[in-house]
Amino acid sequence: MNTIILTTCSNSTEAYLIKGTLENNGIDCFLTNENFSNLMPHYFNIMGAGIQVMIDESDLEKAQKLISSPKADEIVCPNCNSSNVTFGFGYNKVKKWFIVFLSLFSWVPFGNIRKNFRCEDCKTEF
Missing domain, CATH: 3.30.70 (Alpha-Beta Plaits)
Incomplete structure (x- = not known):
């Protein structure tokens, strides 16, 4: 041994x-x-x-x-199982950026603005 x-x-x-x-x-x-x-x-x-x-x-x-053994780090869409996925603010980008700028000018913290994964094939956010 x-x-x-x-x-x-x-x-x-x-x-x-x-x-x-x-x-x-x-x-x-x-x-x-x-x-x-x-x-x-x-x-x-x-x-x-x-x-x-x-x-x-x-x-x-x-x-x-x-x-x-290979790691399972690839993100796939839960709706269509596509790997064509991006990470960002999602569809309501304008709303989130407006909140950020408003909070910067008013000196109030904007809280938690989450980024989401978005499938480029079926347009699902998750």
Whole structure:
């Protein structure tokens, strides 16, 4: 039962995301060099100074598949399943910009003006 280095991460956020993914899938792991890398981030990759994710040698193949799987970051329209989606103020842009300018001139905060996703194919806002 040997422990090996699965990967070396440049920051603790990335290392904890990988650690969480592995632990959620039943692979025991731990991090090394975490304090050194957080205290001296400019020494990254000098003498293996990155945060190392350590796993058992028997879990290597499963762990490599988990961390190399593609991420589902693509936004699709819930109405037509198109990926031709933009992010912006939506149809009532003029109204939202009017509220922003009015609030700037009257020195009153305008509150929360949300941006929405908009499908360019079926014109649905979500």
